Amino acid sequence: MRRLTWFNATSLTLGFAFLYLPMLILIIYSFNESKLVTVWAGFSTKWYGELLRDEAFIDAALVTLRVAVVSSTIATVLGTMAALVLVRAGRFPGRTLFSGMIYAPLVMPEVITGLSLLLLFIGIGLDRGILTIILAHTTFSMAFVAVVVSSRLMTFDRSLEEAALDLGCSPFDAFRLVTLPIIAPAVISGWLLAFTLSLDDLVIASFTAGPSATTLPIKIWSSIRLGVSPEINALSTIMIAIVAVGVITASLVTKRASLRQQAEERAAAQQA
Amino acid sequence: MGQTVFEPWNDPDAKPLIQFKGVTKRFGDFTAIDNQTFDIYEREFFALLGPSGCGKTTMMRMLAGFEAPTEGTILLGGQDIAPIPPNKRAVNMMFQSYALFPHLSVWDNIAFGLKRDRMSKDAIAARVEEMLKLTRLTQFARRKPHQISGGQRQRVALARSLAKAPKLLLLDEPLGALDAKLRQATQFELMDIQEKTGTTFVIVTHDQEEAMTVASRVAVMDNGRIVQADTPARIYENPTTTYVADFIGDVTIVTGRATRSGEGYEVRYAEGAAPIYSAFDIDLAEGDTCHIALRPEKVAISAERPEGRRNAVQGKIIDIAYLGNLSTYHVEIAGGRMVKAQTANTRRLSRRDFTWEDTVWLSWTDTAAVLLRE
Ligand SMILES: Nc1ncnc2c1ncn2[C@@H]1O[C@H](COP(=O)(O)OP(=O)(O)OP(=O)(O)O)[C@@H](O)[C@H]1O
Numbered sequence: 001m002r003r004l005t006w007f008n009a010t011s012l013t014l015g016f017a018f019l020y021l022p023m024l025i026l027i028i029y030s031f032n033e034s035k036l037v038t039v040w041a042g043f044s045t046k047w048y049g050e051l052l053r054d055e056a057f058i059d060a061a062l063v064t065l066r067v068a069v070v071s072s073t074i075a076t077v078l079g080t081m082a083a084l085v086l087v088r089a090g091r092f093p094g095r096t097l098f099s100g101m102i103y104a105p106l107v108m109p110e111v112i113t114g115l116s117l118l119l120l121f122i123g124i125g126l127d128r129g130i131l132t133i134i135l136a137h138t139t140f141s142m143a144f145v146a147v148v149v150s151s152r153l154m155t156f157d158r159s160l161e162e163a164a165l166d167l168g169c170s171p172f173d174a175f176r177l178v179t180l181p182i183i184a185p186a187v188i189s190g191w192l193l194a195f196t197l198s199l200d201d202l203v204i205a206s207f208t209a210g211p212s213a214t215t216l217p218i219k220i221w222s223s224i225r226l227g228v229s230p231e232i233n234a235l236s237t238i239m240i241a242i243v244a245v246g247v248i249t250a251s252l253v254t255k256r257a258s259l260r261q262q263a264e265e266r267a268a269a270q271q272a
Numbered sequence: 273m274g275q276t277v278f279e280p281w282n283d284p285d286a287k288p289l290i291q292f293k294g295v296t297k298r299f300g301d302f303t304a305i306d307n308q309t310f311d312i313y314e315r316e317f318f319a320l321l322g323p324s325g326c327g328k329t330t331m332m333r334m335l336a337g338f339e340a341p342t343e344g345t346i347l348l349g350g351q352d353i354a355p356i357p358p359n360k361r362a363v364n365m366m367f368q369s370y371a372l373f374p375h376l377s378v379w380d381n382i383a384f385g386l387k388r389d390r391m392s393k394d395a396i397a398a399r400v401e402e403m404l405k406l407t408r409l410t411q412f413a414r415r416k417p418h419q420i421s422g423g424q425r426q427r428v429a430l431a432r433s434l435a436k437a438p439k440l441l442l443l444d445e446p447l448g449a450l451d452a453k454l455r456q457a458t459q460f461e462l463m464d465i466q467e468k469t470g471t472t473f474v475i476v477t478h479d480q481e482e483a484m485t486v487a488s489r490v491a492v493m494d495n496g497r498i499v500q501a502d503t504p505a506r507i508y509e510n511p512t513t514t515y516v517a518d519f520i521g522d523v524t525i526v527t528g529r530a531t532r533s534g535e536g537y538e539v540r541y542a543e544g545a546a547p548i549y550s551a552f553d554i555d556l557a558e559g560d561t562c563h564i565a566l567r568p569e570k571v572a573i574s575a576e577r578p579e580g581r582r583n584a585v586q587g588k589i590i591d592i593a594y595l596g597n598l599s600t601y602h603v604e605i606a607g608g609r610m611v612k613a614q615t616a617n618t619r620r621l622s623r624r625d626f627t628w629e630d631t632v633w634l635s636w637t638d639t640a641a642v643l644l645r646e
């Protein structure tokens with residue numbers, strides 16, 4: 001192993017400081033005794049307690065969680081189906097257009113996605129609330145799921161499905177018993193990605209949320225305009241923790257799956 | 273031995289199990305199978321032999337239902353199989369790439385097809401154990417496919433396709449990764465299974481000896497066509513084209529012009545050299561160009577000109593290939609042609625009769641040489 005040179009060590013420290021110092025400060029100040037955000041007055045967890053007693057926050061948190069779970073689940077089902085069609089259905093007219101369009105939400109500015117959804121909901125007379133947020137989040141996160149799952153499907157060996165059919169499976173059973181278990185890690189990390197995206201989202205949610213349902217990011221954003229409170233720091237710390245756990249789990253799942261896949265490919269290469 | 277010969281293809285009343293009728297398969301504008309019509313009979317062991325890319329796997333995949341013929345029909349038991357999906361066909365296939373399920377253990381891979389048949393748990397377990405024992409995999413039952421060797425994986429694939437005891441079993445190079453001993457044992461097992469269950473086998477192999485050992489008929493393929501389909505003995509002794517003669521076993525091919533002489537033909541292949549005589553049954557016109565195919569083991573080698581043989585030529589030993597039980601001599605005859613002669617090594621090497629640069633006589637009987645049309 002090469003030792004870390006002085007220069008490399010400095011770049012590394014600076015880079016990571018740049019990335020994580022703001023969050024670190026936020027986390028530290030969430031344990032601040034004082035009500036004034038900028039003055040340190042000793043360690044305390046009292047703002048976490050305050051937070052738990054604040055019903056508006058708790059409500060927003062529950063809405064956020066519900067939206068995240070439901071929308072990421074629907075997005076995973078739809079995204080996986082879209083990926084199957086994209087990778088499997090050979091050439092059909094408009095295929096290139098279709099595959100381009102499924103990726104469009106990835107690069108589309110959120111403001112535009114949010115605005116167009118808002119117009120749609122108003123147009124069809126759907127009252128804004130938790131349902132509209134779920135629909136909106138499903139729309140943009142299924143594109144991410146489709147990308148993750150289709151990249152796994154590209155390397156999936158079709159002859160495994162043929163073998164399942166050959167042994168008497170119906171096409172649906174072949175998918176359920178062979179394809180799905182094998183691509184499961186990609187599907188799971190797609191779900192986690194969609195879940196985290198939904199948890200984070202402010203822009204699209206603010207277009208599609210209504211008075212009956214507010215998500216946590218919207219709540220934080222609006223209360224910050226009245227001045228930063230230590231409660232918000234505590235809340236943000238909790239959200240950072242949740243997102244971090246999500247991201248780490250997703251990457252662990254992917255890593256393990258890719259290690260196993262490598263082992264299988266090595267094994268397959270030997271037989272050739 | 274009082275046994276009737278198994279030759280349903282010569283019996284006009286026999287009903288074929290599989291019938292290919294004018295089957296063509298194209299991928300884009302590439303023709304993988306070219307207008308093929310042939311039959312495979314029940315209880316046959318039909319071997320497909322041919323160079324890489326000639327269409328063997330494609331043939332299998334059409335039978336299993338993964339590819340549809342571009343033209344023509346395939347009948348199974350008299351019924352057009354085009355509308356029947358792969359999972360409804362009484363056909364199992366062993367894939368060339370094995371296609372083992374990576375997330376399932378060896379045991380579960382073998383049990384996979386049985387579970388689809390809603391067999392009882394005990395019956396499944398018994399059948400899987402039987403298959404494991406047959407393929408000598410019992411001790412690896414709990415391992416995943418990536419935790420076993422290439423040859424073991426091949427045996428899992430074989431066991432999985434055998435487990436359901438289908439009417440028709442398609443084996444795409446089932447034994448390629450096995451060592452000689454295990455391969456031979458498995459070949460006999462396959463023949464045994466066939467005796468017991470009456471399964472019809474279609475088997476792809478690159479190993480001629482294997483095809484010769486197990487097959488009731490061998491089909492030699494070239495570029496999407498079956499060039500000749502016949503018993504191993506006839507394929508070897510009576511090839512119909514130089515391609516088949518050359519593909520199966522070792523052969524010397526000499527080209528010349530035929531003239532009628534008694535029962536057979538005399539073939540002149542070089543200025544000034546005595547013609548080769550063959551009593552092979554074929555219809556050639558006077559002066560036709562034809563090929564002589566001569567198996568090395570039918571060519572005798574001697575120091576003196578042998579008595580009473582019409583076919584005898586003199587030549588010089590250029591090369592000797594020592595194969596253990598046999599030796600093949602490459603002998604140069606008139607006009608620089610090479611003829612191969614093979615002898616059994618019944619004596620120790622040190623007492624070998626001939627060596628490099630020796631001048632020897634090659635001779636063969638009147639019926640040894642096969643005549644092939646241009
Ligand atoms: N899906 C496909 N698309 C296009 N060409 C194909 C396809 N499948 C097979 N071919 C072509 O058809 C020809 C026959 O292929 P096939 O797999 O039947 O060969 P094979 O006789 O089994 O060869 P090998 O002994 O190497 O397994 C090959 O030239 C191959 O490139």
Ligand SMILES: [Mg+2]
Pocket residue numbers: 328329330368444
């Ligand atoms: Mg093949």
